[in-house]
Amino acid sequence: MSAVLGIVTIVLVTAGAVLFLAGTLGLLRFPDTLSRLHAISKADNLGLGLIVLGLLPQAASVTGGLKLICVWLLAQLSAATASQLLGRAVYRGRREP
């Protein structure tokens, strides 16, 4: 059982890490600010979600698991708001490098 959970964890965590890498690549390669913004926030949040999902089986207690989910929720919420705020700021002072 725990071996299966271990494998699940490893797979999910690896997938999450790859998504982080994808976000970084997107940031480096995409042409304009808004699509870069999009790439990084989506990829990172999905990555964090996968990692949280992967770590859930390893959580020592229910509170520990709840905290993990809270971290993800918080990051989700803040990233959504922040990218909106940032998007506006980009539109207002649009200036391509």
Add this chain to the structure above:
Amino acid sequence: MTLLLDLALVAWLLALAVHVVVQRGERSAIIAFLAFGLLLGLAWVRLAAPDVALTEIAIGGGGTGILLLRAEAVLRGRGKEEEPMTRAGKLAVAVGCAAISAGLGLAVLSFASPAPTLAPAAAEALGATGLGNPVTAVLLAYRALDTLLEKIVVLLALIGVWSLAPDGVWDGAPEVKPAIVPGPLTYLARILPPFGIVIGVYMFWVGADAPGGTFQAGTVLAAMWLLVMMAGLKPPPDTSRPLLVLALTGGPALFLAIAFLGSIFAEGFLAYPEGLAKPLIVAIEAALTLSVAAALAMLVAGPARKAPAR
């Protein structure tokens, strides 16, 4: 593997610090400094100091960051900079600083071995306090005098900041809300504070036995209050408002009262009666958390800008 991780962290921290120093634009430098503060939290976790990590992220990353960014927004375009140093002067200073760093590095490496430590003493005395978190025990029992005086330091800084208001509006309210409040900000100011308050209360509550405590909780609450004020959902209070004054002085006053009672009912000033140590410490922490929250938020808000509403 962990060594590699530590090395990467150190390299990243140093790179960010250098970036902060050499960056031309003020805002970019401050943003990099913010990132530096958050990253430092990771370093503290690696140093087995979660209490410090929480404080550093909350105060170093959150508090100082917003303080500097707000200042930069006001100062931009007005800054009177002093004459920059000559290249030779800078080089000389750089050599001097490098020498200091090198000497310091040698001193760090030459520390006595085995390392002198108060950990056993702190562990032994922990039982008398009834606490589970040794850092809280140091802050509120063994070295409570430092903590008490440091609360006064924070209060003095606030009085100092307030004293910079123009004469007429001195006891009025500071201004925190920007001219334009973007919609998402209002949204965040409605959604985030409930989370923040829960996290703040949790930090305070676990502080007695696990990492956390009054500073961390106070800073979280302060940040949430600032968020609400910035979004314009609640106006900042007049600096002379009784409720604010009560929140600010309540913590230190309770601390002092219990300290003096200790010299009557316990072994001395700032000593706790046996068996009552933990409840008393938790009571002090509760009051201090509110004081810290009020003081830090008002420190960031700055001096009064509007005449008091009378």
Add this chain to the structure above:
Amino acid sequence: MTASLSPGALFGLCGAALVGIGLYAIVTHPGLLRRIVGCNILGAGIFLVFGAVARRGGGAGFEADPVPQALVITGIVVAFSASALAVALLKRLSELNVGERNGTAAPTEQRGRL
């Protein structure tokens, strides 16, 4: 904890380097705001040295010596208060300077024009 590259020593060295970087910023940078940032970097370096000391002193069931950690927490709060006071002074100074340049007395509300 082996000799030279224990986390304690490593972050201690990092702290030592940060002290130098912070001092350099304080001495050479022409802008006052950046000097305040420099003070914060200097402070961070000093706290890391404390952290290294704490990490070396683990024992009695604790991973690190709690005393220096508590000192760092106190230090961080004091450093923040200092930054807040310095920033307030800096803002007030620039406000007064602008007031002088415009030939008016100190403006009552600096964000009035927004």
Add this chain to the structure above:
Amino acid sequence: MADVLTAAALFILAATAVALFRVLRSGVVAERMMAVQLLGTGGAAALLLLGSASGSAAASDVALLLALFAAFSCVAFVIGAAEPEAEPDPPEERP
């Protein structure tokens, strides 16, 4: 298991670091501010992994706070940027 998690943390930190420096060198202010957001997610992920690897419960508390303050800092940025004189940046800031 612990090694795998630590390695993943290191990997994520490295990816975040690369992105961070790319963003910090950008000419657009909003992109620079994304640095903090980035560090919020990447740092939280790394902390959770490290906490799980070393079995320390406090690491997830730190991650919680990191996520919270990353959001909070973005707000501070918008406040600064909303002021008229905030844009455009002085030209010498561009790389």
Add this chain to the structure above:
Amino acid sequence: MTPFAHATTPGGFLLVLAVILPVCAVLAIFACGPRSAARIAMTTLAAGLAIAIAIAVELIASGAALSYVVGAWRPPLGIALRADGLSGAMLVMTALVVVTVGLFARVQYGLHDGAGGGRAQTTFWLMLLALWSALNAVFVGEDLFNLYVALELLTFAAVPLVCLDGRAETVKAALRYLLFALVGSLLYLLGTGLIYGQYGTLDLLTLSRLSRQEPALSAALALMIVGLLAKAALFPLHLWLPPAHAGAPAPASAVLSALVVKAPVFLILRLVLDVAPPQAAAIAGQLLAVLGAASILFCSVMALRQARLKLMIAYSTVAQIGYLFIVFPLAAGSAELPPWGTIAWTGGALQLVSHALAKAAMFLAAGVIAEAFGHDRIADLGGFGRALPLSAAAFGLAGLSLMGIPPSGGFVAKCLLLTAAVIEGYPWLAATILAGGLLAGGYVFRVIDTALAIPAVPVAPRRPVPRRLELAALALAVAAVLLGLVPLRPFGLLQIGRDGLAMAGLP
């Protein structure tokens, strides 16, 4: 842990009161609002003076240092407070100056608005009390980190005092002062960290027995002393002081110049004498003496060249602080004679006290002059002695002490230092002391000369100044002179509690 560990002595609780009582008053003023500020402050001043005198009486009566272990947590885990003879002298001196300055401020603020409650006034009372608490905490502190917090408390109380009037130049001076002080405290803190890493304790008494010739200790002490020098404004780190001290309102200038710069000097004294190993102490002593001598000469000349009275007095402060640093090589002591048995030690302590009294008197007199004439340009003050005879007298008497003319306290102090310089074989220090005295004579007589001049157009005060205001300055100046007539008392007091401490200064 050692047989010499701290233990609470009878009367030790007085030390806690000395530190905490002003803090309580700060909270009370904060809570009760600005209207009651002056009243609460006056009550606290009286109580604080009584506490300081009680500590001195207890010290003399018991002939031993007072100690208090806070919260019964023994060092090194906990914090102790301790007052020896020198601390006792400092506490009493601080109380005298603070109380006199408080009375002066009460009268002066009464002139402007009877009701009280203004921004500047409330801030002044809060900061004065906080400053007092911080000074007392520095003088009785035994724990290096506790001393750091006390130093920060001092900085945060002192900086807002500099810019009470809110003009751009004083805000600038305050900011510069804050940055110097901050870097100074951070360096001190760094040294504290190194010491903890090396010895695992921050308690001075324990450290004085543990300290050995080690690179980490030397580096730590060097960092701490440099940091403290920045706060003490020793040449060449003095640049922040003149604008800060000259720009503050008179009562604030008086406490800043007389008391605040003494706290770091006091700490340097403790570090060098109690903690530093002998060779390091000897080298540090020589360096400090060179800087002290440079301070005396350079800043006395600068004082001579100032056009404004308050700036002149501020430069004189830097010069007079220099005398405190030439004590180090002179009081090095020997195998038979501990440092605190030397005449230079007594001379240095006397200089510390007499300068505090004289400098506070001078700034208060300058405050009266500025109050009366609306400015402090020396050239335009011709004949002010006719209008303000008491203030002119106060200035002159205080000047006696700065110059070192008998029978003032400054005379005894400088005479002892001069004798020590000759005996110990430091002719250059003896020459510096003499030259410093001559230069001080130059700048003091410049003002006295102006006071007694008979100008074509006699200066008339803008508004009448109440006698009580002038009396405060005069009282302090007279005290500075009287100190020279009763030197025996301080001699004995200064030895109390030293022999129980550290033989670290000796091989």
